[in-house]
Amino acid sequence: MNKKKILYAVIAIFLIAFCVIPFHSSNCIVRLHYSDIDEADSFYLLYATKEEAEFGGDKLIEGVVNPDRHVIEFIIPSELSGDITALRLDFPVADQAVSLDSVFVLAGSIVRKSYGANVFFSPKYYSGTNGIDAIQTPQTEIETYILTSGTDPYIVLSDEAVKVINRSFSSFFVTKLLISLFIGGCIFLYHKEKRS
Numbered sequence: 001m002n003k004k005k006i007l008y009a010v011i012a013i014f015l016i017a018f019c020v021i022p023f024h025s026s027n028c029i030v031r032l033h034y035s036d037i038d039e040a041d042s043f044y045l046l047y048a049t050k051e052e053a054e055f056g057g058d059k060l061i062e063g064v065v066n067p068d069r070h071v072i073e074f075i076i077p078s079e080l081s082g083d084i085t086a087l088r089l090d091f092p093v094a095d096q097a098v099s100l101d102s103v104f105v106l107a108g109s110i111v112r113k114s115y116g117a118n119v120f121f122s123p124k125y126y127s128g129t130n131g132i133d134a135i136q137t138p139q140t141e142i143e144t145y146i147l148t149s150g151t152d153p154y155i156v157l158s159d160e161a162v163k164v165i166n167r168s169f170s171s172f173f174v175t176k177l178l179i180s181l182f183i184g185g186c187i188f189l190y191h192k193e194k195r196s
């Protein structure tokens with residue numbers, strides 16, 4: 001085997017390792033788009049993990065509200081990738097009708113999943129509620145109205161929703177693959193140019 005073939009083999013192994021080895025995951029963002037909310041402060045996403053199976057303590061993520069874009073974002077840190085066992089969406093302590101139209105799950109600046117609110121707040125994606133008077137979706141609409149009351153309104157998301165979140169963390173595989181293909185292509189063209 002000549003030196004060129006050894007060099008190509010080493011470069012190929014390096015690029016494959018670069019693509020496959022998960023160096024770091026990105027944060028996962030759950031984004032709620034709303035059309036109408038009276039009280040938008042104090043939205044929280046509580047989580048449980050394999051080590052701590054109960055909600056509470058410091059295991060919560062405060063929603064970042066952008067009133068201009070009508071968006072509430074929950075940024076789930078990459079350290080929780082694959083470790084979340086349960087999620088609970090807490091609403092502000094207020095009697096109000098929260099009108100949501102869509103839910104997006106993003107990671108690595110890419111939309112991993114998108115739902116109409118009528119789908120994400122259907123029984124498939126939540127397993128329990130507290131302080132919620134009703135979850136209503138008018139026929140032929142995707143907008144969903146969540147009527148809150150009481151001192152602690154929340155929706156417990158289902159195992160299916162938790163799976164969606166856990167699978168959405170990005171290890172940047174596609175980005176790394178494109179970088180590797182670009183580097184490999186540059187090396188190939190360089191050696192092809194030298195030969196000609």
